[in-house]
Amino acid sequence: MSNPQTDPLGFDDLLGEEDLAIRDTVRAWCERRVLPQVAEWYERGELPEVRELARELGGLGALGMHLEGYGCAGATAVQYGLACLELEAADSGLRSLVSVQGSLAMYAIHRWGSEEQKQNWLPRMAAGEAIGCFGLTEPDHGSDPASMRTRAKRDGSDWVLDGRKMWITNGSVASVAVVWAQTEEGVRGFVVPADTPGFSAPEIKHKASLRASVTSELVLDGVRLPADAVLPEVKGLKGPLSCLNQARYGIVWGALGAARSCLESAREYAIGREQFGRPIAGFQLTQAKLADMSLELNKGLLLALHLGRRMDAGTLRPEQVSYGKLNSVREAIEIARTARTILGANGISYEYPVMRHAANLESVLTYEGTVEMHQLVIGKTLTGQDAFRG
Structure with a gap:
């Protein structure tokens, strides 16, 4: 039960x-x-x-x-x-x-x-013996990967890669990077061992979000790779976008985990915190906040389960993942902010997870597709009109 x-x-x-x-x-x-x-x-x-x-x-x-x-x-x-x-x-x-x-x-x-x-x-x-990273986002090209500047050119039977990638999770500790680059035949993916000459991954410091995470830049200066380093089964943006769809699906669930942690912290705090002679959990406005947070969390969980079962059935479509990613993160960040108000000043303390989750969710809100990009994916589905460049 x-x-x-x-x-x-x-x-x-x-x-x-x-x-x-x-x-x-x-x-x-x-x-x-x-x-x-x-x-x-x-x-x-x-x-x-x-x-x-x-x-x-x-x-x-x-x-x-x-x-x-x-x-x-x-x-x-x-x-x-x-x-x-x-x-x-x-x-x-x-x-x-x-x-x-x-x-x-x-x-x-x-x-x-x-x-x-x-x-x-x-x-x-x-097994976790080798860590990987994924090089798609660039300093000047986030939501528009088709405009990436990283290039891979043939030199005999080899490939030579030049370019920069930005905001790459795991980059500095990775043994291998999957790097996407423009070629004469379209966007291609390359498996790049981290010890390849010309490859480096300086860590990005001074973050105000995702602080307990390794975030890096990838630098590719004349990285020479053999012919078999290219991913042979895909050309074009279909390759990286298929991967992003997988990651977005994980975020649909993950953001709700952060939301659950915030809600539970707020609920337990409200039960134990007394003001005006009784627990603040007994005040109507506190209960209204808790009810609204619980409602949005549980609606999100039901949507995530629905999407997961569609993925298991092989019927999940990319725009359906956009529904989940947009909803989960947008509601999770609101739950975190509301939970913080219940905790009052204690909400900004690392003794509680709420502010840490809230700051992290600011990053999750925009990575793997911003709110606006997912709105436009859904909008295109509803209207048949492509507004990405309009």
């Missing part, structure tokens, strides 16, 4: 035993391994144990968990979503680490790579 205080709509009743077991395993690991330290990591602006954390996540089967073969867990999309929910309930930076590893770098190789590329990288990445 679901707890009406924490699961008022009986969401858990919609999940199977294996779904719940995977969720609870990831939740227990986060509670033991991450939550006691994450506020300190965030305050220091670093993720100091990232390689060790990656290996532990690999041991849990959380890296590329929705992929088949090559050491991957072969979990369902719903199970992957539940894992993202729990990871981001700990911190958005942790879920970003897993999303970039599995839904971007590993997915790109798994979906579009050669058998040799898959065998070489995927088992190590699934």
Whole structure:
């Protein structure tokens, strides 16, 4: 029987035993391994144990968990979503680490790579022995990847890459980067080992969001790669956009994890905090806030589950993911802000997770497609008119 205080709509009743077991395993690991330290990591602006954390996540089967073969867990999309929910309930930076590893770098190789590329990288990445990153966004081209300036030119049988990528999660600790570049035949993806001459990944410092996460620039200065470094099965933006769709799906669930953490903090605080002679949970305005937050969280969970089941059935369309990404993050950030008001001044303390989640969600709001981009995706679906360039 679901707890009406924490699961008022009986969401858990919609999940199977294996779904719940995977969720609870990831939740227990986060509670033991991450939550006691994450506020300190965030305050220091670093993720100091990232390689060790990656290996532990690999041991849990959380890296590329929705992929088949090559050491991957072969979990369902719903199970992957539940894992993202729990990871981001700990911190958005942790879920970003897993999303970039599995839904971007590993997915790109798994979906579009050669058998040799898959065998070489995927088992190590699934185990957390090798960390991957995904080079698409550039300093001057975020929402418009078709205008990227990174170039790959043929030189005999080799490829030579030149360009810059920006805001790359995992970049400085990655063993391999999947880099997208313009070529004479359109956009192509390249598997770039991090020790290739001319490749570097300086870390980006002084962030006010996603502080417990490794964020980097990728610099490619005459990076020479053999012919077999290119992802052979895709040309054009279809390649990177297919990967982004996978990552956006993880965000649909993940942002709700941050929202749940904020709501639970606010609920527990309101029950224990007394003002004017009684708990503030007994005041009408506080209950109205809690009710509205719970309503939006649980509507979001039901939408995420619907999208996950469509993905498992092979019927999920990109614009449907936009519905989920737009709704989850926009509502999650409002839940975080409202939760902060219930905590009052304590809401800005790292003793509570609320302000940390709120700041992280400011990044999640715009990465993997801004609010405006997802609105236009949905608008195009509803009207048949493309407004991206209008």
